[in-house]
Amino acid sequence: MSAGQQDGxxxxxLNGQEVAWSGEPAASxxxxxxxxxxxxxxxxxCRTGECGACTVLLEGxxxxxxxxxxxxxxxxxxxxxxxxxxxxxxxxxxxxMQENGGVQCGFCTPGVMVTTWAWLQNPALFNGDLGSxxxxxxxxxxxxxxxIRSAEQxxxxxxxxx
Amino acid sequence: MSELRTKSPADLSAKLxxxxxxxxxxxxxxxxxxxxxxxxxxxxxxxxxxxxxAKQVEGVVAVLTADDLPSYKYGPTKFKDWxxxxxxxxxxxxxxxxxxxxxxxEAAQRALELVEVEFEPLPGLFDPEDSLxxxxxxxxxxxxxxxxxxxxxxxxxxxxxxxxxxxxxxxRYYSNRIxxxxxxxxxxxxxxxxxxxxxxxxxxxxxYRARETYAAGFGLPEDKVRIIVxxxxxxxxxxxxxxxxxxxxxxxxxTRRHVKIILDRYEDMITAHPRVPLTFDIEIGADEEGHxxxxxxxxYADAGARVYWSPNVVSxxxxxxxxxxxxxxxxxxxxxxxxxxxxxxCMRGFGNAxxxxxxxxxxxxxxxxxxxxxAELRLKNIVHxxxxxxxxxxxxxxxxxECIEKVKExxxxxxxxxLPPYRGLGLAVANHVSGFRAIDPRxxxxxxxxxxxxxxxxxxxxxxxxxxxxxxxxxxxxxxxxLGIPEAAILVKSGDTGRYxxxxxxxxxRSTVMGGNAVQKAARSLAVKLKELARETLGEAADFRxxxxxxxxxxxxxxxxxxxxxxxxxxxxxxxKETYVPDTDLPDATYFGHPSPNYPFAAHVAEVEVxxxxxxxxxxxxxxxxxxxxxxxxxxAKGQVLGAIAQGIGWVTMEDLLVKEGKxxxxxxxxxxxxxxxxxxxxxxxxxEGEDPNGPLGAKSIGEVALDPVPGAIANAIAxxxxxxxxxxxxxxxxxxxxxxxx
Ligand code: FES
Ligand code: FES
Numbered sequence: 043m044s045a046g047q048q049d050g051x052x053x054x055x056l057n058g059q060e061v062a063w064s065g066e067p068a069a070s071x072x073x074x075x076x077x078x079x080x081x082x083x084x085x086x087x088c089r090t091g092e093c094g095a096c097t098v099l100l101e102g103x104x105x106x107x108x109x110x111x112x113x114x115x116x117x118x119x120x121x122x123x124x125x126x127x128x129x130x131x132x133x134x135x136x137x138x139m140q141e142n143g144g145v146q147c148g149f150c151t152p153g154v155m156v157t158t159w160a161w162l163q164n165p166a167l168f169n170g171d172l173g174s175x176x177x178x179x180x181x182x183x184x185x186x187x188x189x190i191r192s193a194e195q196x197x198x199x200x201x202x203x204x
Numbered sequence: 205m206s207e208l209r210t211k212s213p214a215d216l217s218a219k220l221x222x223x224x225x226x227x228x229x230x231x232x233x234x235x236x237x238x239x240x241x242x243x244x245x246x247x248x249x250x251x252x253x254x255x256x257x258a259k260q261v262e263g264v265v266a267v268l269t270a271d272d273l274p275s276y277k278y279g280p281t282k283f284k285d286w287x288x289x290x291x292x293x294x295x296x297x298x299x300x301x302x303x304x305x306x307x308x309x310e311a312a313q314r315a316l317e318l319v320e321v322e323f324e325p326l327p328g329l330f331d332p333e334d335s336l337x338x339x340x341x342x343x344x345x346x347x348x349x350x351x352x353x354x355x356x357x358x359x360x361x362x363x364x365x366x367x368x369x370x371x372x373x374x375x376r377y378y379s380n381r382i383x384x385x386x387x388x389x390x391x392x393x394x395x396x397x398x399x400x401x402x403x404x405x406x407x408x409x410x411x412y413r414a415r416e417t418y419a420a421g422f423g424l425p426e427d428k429v430r431i432i433v434x435x436x437x438x439x440x441x442x443x444x445x446x447x448x449x450x451x452x453x454x455x456x457x458x459t460r461r462h463v464k465i466i467l468d469r470y471e472d473m474i475t476a477h478p479r480v481p482l483t484f485d486i487e488i489g490a491d492e493e494g495h496x497x498x499x500x501x502x503x504y505a506d507a508g509a510r511v512y513w514s515p516n517v518v519s520x521x522x523x524x525x526x527x528x529x530x531x532x533x534x535x536x537x538x539x540x541x542x543x544x545x546x547x548x549x550c551m552r553g554f555g556n557a558x559x560x561x562x563x564x565x566x567x568x569x570x571x572x573x574x575x576x577x578x579a580e581l582r583l584k585n586i587v588h589x590x591x592x593x594x595x596x597x598x599x600x601x602x603x604x605x606e607c608i609e610k611v612k613e614x615x616x617x618x619x620x621x622x623l624p625p626y627r628g629l630g631l632a633v634a635n636h637v638s639g640f641r642a643i644d645p646r647x648x649x650x651x652x653x654x655x656x657x658x659x660x661x662x663x664x665x666x667x668x669x670x671x672x673x674x675x676x677x678x679x680x681x682x683x684x685x686x687l688g689i690p691e692a693a694i695l696v697k698s699g700d701t702g703r704y705x706x707x708x709x710x711x712x713x714r715s716t717v718m719g720g721n722a723v724q725k726a727a728r729s730l731a732v733k734l735k736e737l738a739r740e741t742l743g744e745a746a747d748f749r750x751x752x753x754x755x756x757x758x759x760x761x762x763x764x765x766x767x768x769x770x771x772x773x774x775x776x777x778x779x780x781k782e783t784y785v786p787d788t789d790l791p792d793a794t795y796f797g798h799p800s801p802n803y804p805f806a807a808h809v810a811e812v813e814v815x816x817x818x819x820x821x822x823x824x825x826x827x828x829x830x831x832x833x834x835x836x837x838x839x840x841a842k843g844q845v846l847g848a849i850a851q852g853i854g855w856v857t858m859e860d861l862l863v864k865e866g867k868x869x870x871x872x873x874x875x876x877x878x879x880x881x882x883x884x885x886x887x888x889x890x891x892x893e894g895e896d897p898n899g900p901l902g903a904k905s906i907g908e909v910a911l912d913p914v915p916g917a918i919a920n921a922i923a924x925x926x927x928x929x930x931x932x933x934x935x936x937x938x939x940x941x942x943x944x945x946x947x
Contacts, residue, residue, distance in 0.1 A: 080355050082229035083222020085437070087387045088469045092873035095387055123222030136220040143843035147672025148219030149387040149437030155220060176881040180873065182385045183672055185846030185882040 052113050055109055055124030056081075060080075072096040074112040083123035083152045094179035097153035098122050103167070104157045106178060117139035123152035126159050134199060135159065138192035146183035154179050162203050165197070216677075219435075226432045227391050228466055235393070236265055237936050238455050239312035240303035240448070241319045242475070243294035246544040247341075248323040250292055254321050255302060255317040259533055263311030264620070266458040267319075268303040268611045277855045278420035280413055280445040283352050283511040285344050288421055288454055294323070295343055295509035296546045298475040298868050300447055305429055305455040307461050319599050328866055332483065332504040332541035342543040343509060352507065353515045353540040355522045357795045359594050360533025365498025368532075369489030373569040374500075375839070376933040377486060379558035379915075381506075381861040384551050384750045385854075388437020389694035390476055391466035394452035396565055399688040401428025402453045403702075407436040407443050409669040410709025414445045414643075415701050419768040421450050422457075429453075433699030440851070441551040442476050444513060473871035479551035480517045481506045486564045488531070490570050496529055496585050499563075505548075512549035514540055520555035523795050526603070527562050527593035527803070528635040534594060544866045552851065554712065556636060561933065564632040564916025566922060568681045577620075578631055578920070579612055586633065596789070596796040601896040601904070603831035606635060606805035611829040613807035617794035620924070627824075630920025633807045634912030637800035638717035638905035641788040644708050649785040652722035654683065654730045656771065656778040660763030662689065664726070666698045667707020668719035673907055674840025675715040681836050682900050686727035687734075689751035689762070701812030705781065713905035716836065717801050720900035721784035728778045734765065738776065741768045779793070787898065801898040804905050805831040806850075808913040811885075812921040819941025821857050821922055826887035830909065834902035835891045845889045845910040852914025854879040856922075862933050885896055 043111070051064045057081060063078045070089075075081050075098070089108045096108040099121040107120075126132050126139035135158065138144070144150050161168055161175040166177035172193050175187065215690040218224045255267045264664040268482045270291035277284040302319050304564045306312035329335045329343065335350040343350055343533065401424060411431035419429045436443060448465055454465040468474070485502040503521050507514040522536035571578040575854065587593055589602040611617075611631065620629045641648050653665040664683055670676045676696035684691040698704050708714065738746040738753035738760075746755040769778045791797030811825035828845050835841050858877050862869040870876045896904025923929045928943040 044840055063686055076229075081222075082225060085226070085388070086228065087389065088873045090469065090872060090874065091385060127221040127223075136217055140216050141839065143839045143846065145219050145672075146217050146674070146840075146843055146847065147387070147436060147438040148216070148224050151219050152222040155222075180385075180387065180878055180880060182387055182440070182845045182851070182878065185848070185850035185887070186884045187846050187887060188633065188843055190881065202495045 053116055054112065054120060055118065056120050057122060062113065068111045071098070071107040071110040071112045071120070073114060081122050081124050085152055086146060087149065095150055095151045097156045097179060099156060099160055102160065102163065104160045117134065123156055126156060129141055132159065135162065135196050137193065138139065138195045139189070142191040143188035144184060144192040150179060150181040154181060154189055158189065162193060162196055217258050224435050226388055226437050227393065228388070228628055229405045230393060230405060230434060231394070231419060232462035235454070235462040235464050236305040236459060237309050237312045238463045239251070239316055240300050240451060241316055243290065243297060243299040243301055243305070245294055245323050245325050246297050247326040247328040248293060248294050248629065249326060250290065250301065251324055253321040254320040256638050258304065258315040260856060260887050261311055261315045261318065262378060263307035264304060264315045265307065265454055267315065268454055269459055272458070274423050276421055276423050278417060280417045281511055281512055281513065283514050283515060285510050288450060293516055296544050298453060298546055299509065302456050303451045305459050306755065313332065313780060318807055328544035328668050330543055330545060330866055332506040332539070332834060333542055335541040335543050338537060343544070347542065347828055350542040352511055352540055352542065353518060353535065354944070355519050355538035357534065357536040359523050362498050362500065362533045362535045365489060365533040366499040367493055370492040371570060371573050372487055372489045373566050373573065375931055376489035377484040377562040377565065379482045379561060380933040381481045381548070381863060382551055382855055382859055383861045383876055384440040384442035384476065384478065384749070385475060386438035386440060386442050389467050389469055389472045390443065390446060390448055391464070392449040392452040393462055393464040393760045394456040395462045396407050396457040396460060396846050397433070400430065402457065403430045403432065403519055404449050404453055405432045405434055406449045407439070408445065408449070409439055409796055410444050410711060411434060411577065411668065411669065411699060411701050412706055413709050414449065415443050418450050418453065430702040431806035434671070439671055441549060444549065455905060463833055469873060470871050472878065474868045475546055477512050477549040480514045480548040482521060482558050482581055486562050486566060488566045488570060490574070494570070494574050494576055494581050494584050497532040498533045499526065499531040505538065505540045506543050506545060507540050508545045510547040513548050517550055517555040521559045523595050524556040525559045527595055527597045528587060528633065530587065531594060544869065545863055547722065552848070553908050553911045557915060560632065560634055560735055561915035561919060564913070565919050565929060568920045569929065579608055579617060582633055583608055585874055590690065596798050598798045600898060601802065601833060601894060602805055603894060604805040604807065607805055607829040607831050607890045608633065610890060610892060611807040611809050611827050614890060615811065615825070616827065617809065626816055627926050628921040628925025629811050629921070630917045630924055631807065631809050631924070632913040632916030632920060633805070634909055635803055635805050636713055636905060636909035636912055638802050638804065638899065639714035639786065639800050640712040641790050641797065641799040643712055648708070648788055649783060650707060650718040650722040651706055651781060651783045652719065653728040653779060653781045654726040654761060656769065658763065658764055658777065660761055662687065662694045664694060664696045665704045666696065666723065667705045667716045669699050669710040671705065673715065673844060674796060674837055677712070678716055678720060678837050678839055682720055682723050683727040685901060686724060687731055687751065688749065696736040711905045713909065714717060716903050716905050717899050718784065718786065720903060722782055724900040725784050726780050726782040729782055733778060733780060737765055737769055793886040802833065802896045802904045804909040806913050808917040810917040810921040812918065812925050814890050814922060814925045814940060814943055818937050819939070819944060820937040821935065821940060823853050823885045826885050827892045828887065831892050831904065832906045832909070833894060833896035833899045833904035836901055836903050841891070841906050842889045844906050846887055848910035849887050850879045850884050853883055856915050856918040856933060858936065860935060860936070887925070891906045
């Protein structure tokens with residue numbers, strides 16, 4: 043941290059736990075999550091809000107964490123891929139992604155999983171269309187169809203009690 | 205055994221759970237941040253460099269200029285035009301002049317701002333054809349006429365071909381500067397120790413070539429350089445050998461601490477070496493019945509300021525497509541030209557995809573003139589199983605004819621004559637190699653080590669590298685099929701020049717066939733050894749079947765077998781190393797040869813809808829039929845094809861790294877638009893399977909042939925939809941709209 047900046051102490055509700063971090067209030071949420079909390083599942087591909095590799099959930103909605111000042115989300119629920127991966131239904135999405143070719147190099151994958159998960163929780167959020175939900179998640183490897191088919195499979199499986 | 209165990213570095217479940225650690229996620233105690241001062245000029249003389257102030261910044265540990273470093277000339281190909289840092293002259297915007305290592309990013313940034321370099325701007329060369337003109341300034345003094353390479357290929361009697369031609373089509377085509385668009389930005393971590401030398405953690409898929417190149421750059425023996433490859437977050441050709449790797453190493457040597465450099469997206473885009481842009485003058489002649497009689501080509505390739513892998517791209521441009529049709533006679537002239545643009549290199553498809561864009565466009569024009577179905581015209585001229593192609597490729601298998609028939613059926617090709625206005629269907633075909641003999645003229649092939657671990661797991665080590673294409677899963681499946689044990693019990697390891705067998709590098713679609721054959725060979729030998737071990741231990745009646753030793757209905761697990769072996773061999777593990785040497789011929793001086801163990805083929809159809817008011821093209825349907833021999837891992841193979849379709853859609857309809865006087869005009873993901881989920885149509889992928897005698901389990905490659913036909917198929921669909929042919933990629937909305945206005 044360079045001298046002269048107003049460093050402070052802040053709190054974050056991360057994956058259901060209150061954690062403290064200190065530093066510059068404008069530090070990006072992505073950096074705080076990665077560097078101070080050691081949660082490296084959130085990736086940084088561009089730092090300009092275009093690739094979606096850094097997507098996390100803020101109060102249940104996918105957001106690009108590289109553009110959000112960490113101090114501005116005190117008191118709000120932040121969930122990262124590590125938090126979501128602990129949930130049971132996440133496993134069925136993981137399985138579907140492997141079966142349908144939704145992952146290759148994996149760099150976009152945590153962000154894609156976060157967005158897809160949010161869509162599965164509430165498809166209405168994005169007019170029911172996963173393609174629209176994924177508009178902020180670039181993937182250079184898979185051609186997207188495997189991701190979309192995986193989500194549809196999970197959605198269909200739910201009705202059948204999977 | 206749990207499905208979740210790590211098959212480093214390919215484990216998909218770890219990637220899905222966010223557990224995979226890429227270069228960005230790795231840190232070492234005491235690690236420094238590296239930064240690079242780059243030239244703001246495309247071509248300039250360096251009059252002076254002053255780093256005194258930069259050195260004073262608190263937290264700065266090292267500031268290096270060319271004067272602090274050795275000055276060997278080196279490079280990854282036979283063209284040795286690299287330096288460690290620029291000394292007297294800079295050759296492109298982004299050329300590296302000063303390297304800084306500091307305790308923090310902020311300190312490094314501050315030091316960068318205090319570097320003072322005095323430049324004398326020089327006239328720049330930005331167009332490859334201009335570079336070759338007499339009187340152009342020489343960018344590398346020892347290279348005549350800015351032309352590091354010229355390719356001349358000629359086969360058959362071109363003059364006779366020309367006499368026979370009843371119809372001739374062609375023109376000047378351009379392929380664009382495409383950014384590979386890897387989601388993970390380029391970077392490296394390096395360290396130095398007197399005993400070990402340089403260690404570089406770098407996502408490179410040709411780590412052994414990188415080792416050789418970098419050792420030469422520092423004047424070190426090869427065993428004093430070690431490359432460790434973390435999981436790679438996408439490459440498509442951008443992550444071979446890079447200056448940022450050597451600069452990190454130079455800083456680590458100077459500071460004796462770990463140095464990490466991750467380029468931000470801007471720096472990545474101005475220096476990450478895009479696809480080689482090409483200008484083609486092409487002509488194809490056919491007789492009255494539509495039999496091709498000649499193809500003539502002149503191509504100018506923009507190497508940029510330094511040679512990365514562009515020479516190999518140019519030779520591919522001048523030859524590969526001639527092995528898909530019986531052209532009768534061909535003549536190609538290829539010129540590689542130095543310019544003051546950022547260096548260019550390979551991208552998936554490697555010259556072949558670009559060439560096929562032009563060839564497949566011209567063939568559709570011939571069909572139009574002959575009033576013939578474009579699919580029919582292709583069927584008349586393509587190569588077949590058993591053929592030896594114009595340049596010597598021996599086709600033990602080829603199902604291209606079946607691919608064309610099948611893609612017609614799947615796409616509803618018959619609809620072509622009755623589509624509504626501004627809708628079009630376009631077809632294109634492609635070939636590729638499964639490894640290429642000339643990548644390393646000294647030798648070819650691949651080595652695998654297979655080992656029975658103490659816990660009964662099988663470890664496979666390879667010199668090839670996982671890029672996310674599914675190589676490790678493919679190798680696990682090959683070993684599993686041969687040994688009769690579950691895939692989950694097989695760990696595939698690669699990507700460390702200090703530990704794993706030598707490999708040429710994962711390029712030219714080598715991994716499935718070259719590495720896969722080595723794995724197959726090693727697994728077969730292990731099966732024999734396990735049988736022997738069973739007999740030595742249990743007696744002559746014992747056997748090894750389905751992952752266990754068996755005697756009279758009694759089974760003994762692999763972990764038991766591992767302990768038998770260790771007891772007899774002083775604690776050693778049962779380990780086998782096998783090298784697959786393919787039956788290939790290095791192309792001769794005329795480019796004639798049989799450079800690959802086998803050759804995959806594909807036929808694609810794209811359906812597009814063009815908006816006449818905006819010129820915008822939407823790809824609304826896509827069908828891809830492939831002959832890649834036996835498909836070993838269908839999900840991953842399909843994934844390769846779908847990903848290639850998306851890349852091709854981007855390439856043809858939207859992507860272009862715009863460069864003006866050497867300056868990249870759109871160095872961000874906002875301004876360089878790549879396809880998103882909404883740009884991808886429903887796509888159908890179909891494999892015409894069949895065993896190739898030279899592939900592991902009968903497989904051929906898939907990675908690049910998946911992209912090769914896409915530009916041609918979409919370009920042909922647009923021409924069909926609009927009645928106007930596009931000659932210069934990308935066929936952006938603006939260009940298509942303009943062509944529609946010129947009635
Ligand atoms: S890193 Fe945040 S959107 Fe790319
Ligand atoms: S899997 Fe590589 S970018 Fe999506």
